[in-house]
Amino acid sequence: MDDIVRQAMAKWPNVPDCYGWLGLDSRGQWWMRDDRAQALGTFQSGIPGAKGSVLRHDKLIEFIQRNCEADALGCWYFQNGPQRVYIELEATPHIWRIADDFVVCSHTGTEAHVHKCLMDEKGKVYLCTHLGLGLVHSLDVPKAADALALAIWTLEEVVEADMPAQYGYVMSPQERHKASQQA
Template sequence: MEDWVYRALEKWPNVPALFGWLGLDRRGRWTIRGEIISRPQIIDTINPNYAADEHGRWYFQNGPQRGYVTLESAPLVLRTDGAGRLITHTGQRVDRAEAGWLDEHGALWLRTAHGPAVLEGEDLHWVLERLRGPRTPVDEELLAEALALPSGAQTTLSLRFDDGTLALGRLDLEAAPQALGFVREPQPLSGE
């Protein structure tokens, strides 16, 4: 969080939180009431002040007010930068992951130091270039076999990072929040 946020929290400690206003779509775009936020100044304010609470609810801390974020997919959406490195939609670099899965649609889910993340869509070539399996290169048949496994199963695939490989499991899209510890649609808890 930025310093101005902490100063505002000290000055106004009991501002009620907002629910249902802010969102993050599956492409890593911020939304307000379903409309994409396109102003760079607003995005640059949200990104460094985005975090999770102890219940797995992700929020934007806007000074003294916390705005909980409805997630279309994961709390963090991964992209590749110009050098082929992974970065979160908030600009944090991801060099390694603690665990990884493929969902039934072929999207890559990672547990990173920054939080649960997904890479899907335009940057899936990054995954395909780094996939390893019992046969190299990984072909469509081997990938289809992995995607056909039940959620929770271990695949024969791994993902190569600069410092080693990460075994990949299978995880259904709907099982991701529970498995990775996040809430897609945050609600107030009693007493909030």
């Protein structure tokens, strides 16, 4: 986490959390979700416009990626100064890219060590690593197949709906927050 972020957290310790405004898609792209986008539906809904606008500012993306982590409940967030901006996930907290030599990196650029390779009932491929679970980027699925063919990794089957609970992440912190407010 950046020092400037830690300093802001110390200076303003009681800033309310932010929900629904930031999303990570299945290709590792960040999305800004304004009120209009949120009114159209959830990030995961597939409704045109509900995802919001894809972020293109490299420095902002780098700042977000340096300052992301998960809370104790498995909700991923970006620490934006003193405020936690919770992240809506389209798939998983990490999107993996696989190099030709089978080195795996997260969408953030962080290298990961693979523990196991998984495939769900829809044929989506995931890697469980020391950083956590992530979806393999669609362009890199052939490289994952090569790693399996070379016995670098072995394949286990999983059920997509079971994965958030099994691997400890929350797809929609916003929905979780709404449910806790109504309870």
